[in-house]
Every structure is written in structure tokens, then in C-alpha cells.
Amino acid sequence: MRSINMLDLKAEYDLFRDDVREAVDRVLESQYFIGGPEIADxxxxxxxxxxxxxxxxxxxxxxxxxxxxxxxxxxxxDEVVLPSFTFFATGGVVARLGATPVFVDVDEKTFNLDPACLASAISDRTRAIIVVHLFGQCADMDAVREVVADREIPLIEDACQAIDATYRGDPAGSLGDVACFSFYPTKNLGGFGEGGLITTNDEKLGAFARQLCRHGQSDRYFHEHVGGNFRLDTMKAAILKVKLAKLSEFTDRRRKNAIRYDRLLAGSPVTTPFVRDDCKHVYHQYTITCNRRDDLVGFLRERGVGAGVYYPLGLHRQPCFTGKGGGGSLPVTDCLCERVVSLPCHPMLADDDLGYVAGVIHEFFGTTIPADVAKESSAQANA
Ligand SMILES: Cc1ncc(COP(=O)(O)O)c(C=O)c1O
Structure with a gap:
């Protein structure tokens, strides 16, 4: 049976092997494992x-x-407002600092924070808003800024899934007061282990974040603040630099795959991702919504397709947040948690793979790939 997974990291590694080994050797020879020029570069x-x-x-x-x-x-x-429909970390960090996460609902088409819901969640105790660019498409930052208006509430972008995405021409990571990226191996820029990045245009804030990453020290062994050990390893930075060279090409491939899926899935009852005209979507996930989601996921897996459900439960319903910001119902989030399914969209997929996945979905719903679409190759489809 065919096997089409959410990722093919081994095939990706084949493209990088020599350069990665050279980068690793360079770090080993330098014996510089923390900090140094690789991190600065x-x-x-x-x-x-x-x-x-x-x-x-x-x-x-x-x-x-x-x-x-x-x-x-x-x-x-303090209160920090954030969407409920996101990965756990977005809310977990708020609670870890003793602040209260205030979960709000999302837009049913984009899956991103709904500015109208944000308006009613802001209180006198709101000290920050975290906007998540979910699945690789930026949230509506202008609408969010309009809601915040002249209140001095910092906007944090959770851009962990959105490297290279843009909003009205500007890159994710440059749209708020401070932004956060992840280089977890499954991300669009996936490292060899854990990794992340903070970006900001506020130089004071950047310098402070840098200080907090080194236990808040101002000078060696002099600590002005209590921070943590949040540094990226030098070896990982050297490898990420290698992978960065192909990121634009990989993003293009993801976007082409998505366009192809959109066409292949026409005529089936699933709803394909909605893309705003003013956004460049980078498809960290290609996420459809449909009825009978769990049955479809089972059907896909039986036929060798590794579909994923991101996310099956909103943060407002996670047991750990009971009495700590959780509870209540957020209708759009609750509904999406029952209806979303993400399909393999990674850069190493062949056109044939996309056709197979779409074919299985049509088979499940008793529909067929439109005849004209079945005939064209992805190259033609994207010409
Ligand atoms: C939206 C979002 N926020 C935060 C994170 C946390 O990133 P990491 O896994 O690198 O800690 C992730 C990654 O899984 C994510 O997808």
C-alpha cells in the first residue's frame, strides 16, 4: 500500500546532507557550542x-x-488575550508566568483570532495580546490594531507556523511589537532539534530579551533580572543556516501543492483553506473542514495517508486551565475542533501523491475528481 506521510524529513535531508555535515564539522572544529559567529550570522x-x-x-x-x-x-x-484555537504553548506560557489567559474565538474561515471577539475580551487588566498566524496565514493585524486603538497594549505575534508568510506585503514577525518563531523539526524551517527566534523592531525590548535568555545577567555573573537559559545551540544555528537556503523554494512547493489540492478537491463536500487576498499563505498546514471528520481520518489512514487533526480541543476546554482562564463555550473553536483535518502538503510530495490523497477523499464522500483537473499535471495547473 502507498504511504504518504505529513512529512518526509529523510527525503529533505538527502538534499542537505553534504552541507549539513560541513556545517557540523565547522562547529566541531571550532569547539564553540554556545554563542559565537554562527549564532550571530x-x-x-x-x-x-x-x-x-x-x-x-x-x-x-x-x-x-x-x-x-x-x-x-x-x-x-495580568491578563493576556489569545485565540483558543492554537497549539498549547501559546496559552501555557501565560499561565506559567502566573498571568491569566483570556481565550477568545476565531474567524471560521481563516481560523485566526476574530477581532470582534477580541474587543469584548479586553479589560483594564489586559497587558498583552497574542495573535497567532495559524497554519501559515497571518491574522488580520490591521483589524486587531483598530480594536486596540490607542490603548497601550503590546501585540505579540505567535509566528511559529508562519515563517515567510506576509500580510499586506509585510513579513510575519514584523507586524507587532514582538514576534516568536519555532524551528521544531516539523516546522517550515525545521531544525535538528528544538529551536526558536524572537524578532522585534524595539531595540530596547530585543536587548532585554537577549539578557533574559542568559539568566538576566548584565555582566558575567551579575544578574539584574531573573531570566532563564533560553539560548539556541550553536550547532543548531549552523544547520538552520543551511536549511534557510532552500526555504523560499520549499515554501513555493507548499503553495503549489495547496493550489493543486484546491482544484483536485473541487466537487467534494470539503471546504478547502480560505486565503485572504492580502495574505501570502505558507501552508504550514493545508487544513480542510468537513462533516464526519473522524471517519474520514480513519479512512485516509487505512489507505496509507497520514492526516492530522490540529487541534481536537480548544485551549478554553483544556483541563489545566479550569478556574485559570478556561471554561465557557467558544462556538467557532468548538465547531472547528470537530471538523478540521490537515492533509500532507510538504515540499517533497509528487503530483501523483496529491492526486492519490484527493482521490481517497473523493472516494470517502462518493464524489470524483473533476475530469479536466485529473488530466492536468501540477505543472500545467500552476502555469
Ligand atoms: C502556534 C504555535 N505556537 C507555539 C509553538 C511552540 O513552539 P516549540 O514547539 O518550538 O516550542 C508551536 C509549535 O509547535 C506552534 O505551532
Whole structure:
């Protein structure tokens, strides 16, 4: 039976093997495992790619969020507003600092924070808003800014799934006061282990975040603040630099796959991803919605297709947040949790693979791939 997984990291590694080994050798020969020029180079490349004044390499996307909140002084008694439909870390970091996460609903088409819901969640205790660019498409930042208006509430972008995405021409990571990226191996820029990045145009905030990453020390062994050890390993930065060279090409491949799926799935009852005209979607996930989601996932897996459900439960319903910001119902999030399914969309897929996955979905629903679409290759479809 055919096997089409959510990722094919081994096939990707084949494209990088020699350069990765060379980078690893370089670090081994230098015996520089923390800090050093590899980290500085990587931060510099990210700074210019995202178009920001500072970029701080950190140990994970979770630590990027934690450190960003710490740099903004978030703590006990504060409220942080964020969408419920996201990965756990977005809310977990708020609770870890003793602040209260205030979960709001999302837009049913984009899956991103609904600005109208945000308006009613802001209170006198709101100290930050985390906007998640879910699945690789930016949230409506202008609408969010309009809701915040002249209140001085910092906007944090959770751009962990959105490297290279743009909103009205500007890159994710440059749209708020501070932004956080993840280089977890499954991400669009996936590292060899955990990794993350903080970006900001606020040089003071960037410098403070950098200090917090080194236990808050101002000088060696002199600590002005309590921070943590949130540094990215030098070896990982050297490898990420290698992978960065192919990121644009990989993003293009993901986008082509998505366009192809959109066409292949026409005529089936599933809803394909909605893409805003003013956004460049990078398809960290290609996520459809449908009835009988669990049955479809089972059907796909039986036929060798590794579909994923991101996410099966909103953060407002997670047991750990009971009495700590959780509870209540958020109708759109609750509905999406029952209806979403993400399909393999990674850069190593062949046109044939996309056709197979779409064929299985049509088979499940008793529909067929439109005849004209079945005939064209993805090259023709994207010409
Ligand atoms: C939206 C979102 N936020 C935060 C994170 C946390 O990143 P990491 O796994 O690198 O800690 C992730 C990654 O899984 C994510 O997808």
C-alpha cells in the first residue's frame, strides 16, 4: 500500500546532507557550542529576511513566547488575550508566568483570532495580546490594531507556523511589537532539534530579551533580572543556516501543492483553506473542514495517508486551565475542533501523491475528481 506521510524529513535531508555535515564539522572544529559567529550570522540572516531591527535566537518557540512575555513584564494579576484555537504553548506560557489567559474565538474561515471577539475580551487588566498566524496565514493585524486603538497594549505575534508568510506585503514577525518563531523539526524551517527566534523592531525590548535568555545577567555573573537559559545551540544555528537556503523554494512547493489540492478537491463536500487576498499563505498546514471528520481520518489512514487533526480541543476546554482562564463555550473553536483535518502538503510530495490523497477523499464522500483537473499535471495547473 502507498504511504504518504505529513512529512518526509529523510527525503529533505538527502538534499542537505553534504552541507549539513560541513556545517557540523565547522562547529566541531571550532569547539564553540554556545554563542559565537554562527549564532550571530543566523540572527543577522533572520533580521534581514524578516526586516526587523533585532532577532534573538532562542531554545524553542515556547521559550520565545515565554521570554517575550517576560520581557514585557507580564506576571501575576495580568491578563493576556489569545485565540483558543492554537497549539498549547501559546496559552501555557501565560499561565506559567502566573498571568491569566483570556481565550477568545476565531474567524471560521481563516481560523485566526476574530477581532470582534477580541474587543469584548479586553479589560483594564489586559497587558498583552497574542495573535497567532495559524497554519501559515497571518491574522488580520490591521483589524486587531483598530480594536486596540490607542490603548497601550503590546501585540505579540505567535509566528511559529508562519515563517515567510506576509500580510499586506509585510513579513510575519514584523507586524507587532514582538514576534516568536519555532524551528521544531516539523516546522517550515525545521531544525535538528528544538529551536526558536524572537524578532522585534524595539531595540530596547530585543536587548532585554537577549539578557533574559542568559539568566538576566548584565555582566558575567551579575544578574539584574531573573531570566532563564533560553539560548539556541550553536550547532543548531549552523544547520538552520543551511536549511534557510532552500526555504523560499520549499515554501513555493507548499503553495503549489495547496493550489493543486484546491482544484483536485473541487466537487467534494470539503471546504478547502480560505486565503485572504492580502495574505501570502505558507501552508504550514493545508487544513480542510468537513462533516464526519473522524471517519474520514480513519479512512485516509487505512489507505496509507497520514492526516492530522490540529487541534481536537480548544485551549478554553483544556483541563489545566479550569478556574485559570478556561471554561465557557467558544462556538467557532468548538465547531472547528470537530471538523478540521490537515492533509500532507510538504515540499517533497509528487503530483501523483496529491492526486492519490484527493482521490481517497473523493472516494470517502462518493464524489470524483473533476475530469479536466485529473488530466492536468501540477505543472500545467500552476502555469
Ligand atoms: C502556534 C504555535 N505556537 C507555539 C509553538 C511552540 O513552539 P516549540 O514547539 O518550538 O516550542 C508551536 C509549535 O509547535 C506552534 O505551532
Amino acid at each position: 543566523f540572527e543577522g540572516e533572520m533580521r534581514s529576511r524578516i526586516g526587523v531591527r533585532d532577532a534573538v535566537a532562542v531554545s524553542s518557540g515556547t521559550d520565545a513566547l515565554l521570554c517575550a512575555l517576560m520581557a514585557l513584564g507580564i506576571g501575576h494579576g
